[in-house]
Amino acid sequence: MTEPLIELKGVSKSFGDNIILDHVDLTIYRGEALGIIGPSGTGKSTILRIIAGLTPVETGEIYVAGQQRQGLIEDAQDPIGIGMVFQQAALFDSLTVEENVGFLLYQHSKLPRRRIRDLVARSLEMVGLPGIGNRYPSELSGGMRKRVSFARAIMANPDNAKDNPQVLLYDEPTAGLDPIASTVIEDLVRQLQFADEGCGSYVMVTHQDSTIRRTTDRVVFLYRGKIQWQGKVSEIDTTDNPLVRQFFSASVTGPIQAIG
Template sequence: MAEPLIELKGVSKTFGKNAVLDNADLTIHRGEALAVIGPSGTGKSTILRIIAGLLAPDAGEIYVQGQRRKGLIEDSADPIGIGMVFQQAALFDSLTVEENVGFLLYEHSNLPRRRIRELVNQKLEMVGLAGIGSRLPAELSGGMRKRVSFARAIMANPENPDGSPEVLLYDEPTAGLDPIASTVIEDLVRQLQSVQGGCSSYVMVTHQDSTIRRTADRIVFLYQGKVQWQGTVNDIDTTDHPLVRQFFSGSVEGPIQVIG
């Protein structure tokens, strides 16, 4: 098998007295569409932030394309680009859509403003939002804000040919959206993996059944700080694993401890 694109070995993370990740292992291969699922509060968003290099583990090792990462993302550039789409879109409310999407280039490139606007418009077209660059985030629906955050995540500096994100990390991209808006986002996630200027691989944290089934090829189930089960989307309906059965049935009876 080809070398993993990203590999986490024995990763642990504790917040106060709460051990969120406990010697967890995770492997991501090039071209994968991976969903990380499990009950709330089991470290799914934490593992995304560790993959992104925004959070350092307390123990364990992280390898990106075979190279061990030391420290956070700002300490040394990874050999691949990693972009992240946050759960609440995380747009700057006081900036226009164009300024949000082009923020990286406005702050960290020598490109003229006209060229940045062209690149922003290209990304907005890719996510189906052409012509809204002058709007503020408050003027957009929740689904539109999500798509703007997608455009920002795939923005790259043409002065740096290796800067395009090869991996996108999605933290609950359909949370809070109605079923139709969720379908739009799910289709866009798949589309961005197949178009030039998108990404080759992605990792998604989600609770929503439709999002799991429509956007993932492989699934890992995270519970009590460890990957407890792995399988394909088709395996969801055939596995006898009690954690998976309880999660997708929504039953309060089973090995998953119901809080409250």
């Protein structure tokens, strides 16, 4: 393995009496494509929000590029940029695509507007959506909105390298998409990983079989607040772990309790 970019050590999180994460240890390495999988409601999105610095932990430590994080992202800047692609794209309906993609630079940088527009145009081109900066989210398909959220996540600030994402966090990016649109998004995830101006490390949370197999190299299986199994994506079909076997067979019989 290469050097760790992000480390979670003994991280726990509860909501009321519901224990979501129970002393979880997780390492994200530079240059890897990590998948976090498991049944619904097991804390996968919570882990992403903790990694992004958006949700506090109750116990445990978080290290980013070797430095321990204190508080949330709003309390102190991480030594590297972390971008997040939310499940529902999370675009501002009242803003144009250009304003959505360039939002952080417009709000928090001193770059001239023309320079930001150029950076936005380049980011949109990277996700295969050139020339749509003047449209509004309501004028886009679901797949296009997802790609716009990708463009926003990879936006770089040439004046501040710490703002530039070195890790991307994907929360169910293919949820609700048809198989063809899902394939477009899956291909885009890999293209951005290896693009010169892309982001070489990412964490993927997904339930979708094709997305797991096409976008991840290493997988951790989360259930009942703990990592129950981890291995290469190629080991999914050969493991004898009953949780993994039940999950991928979609069987209602096994250690995973069916909900609803």
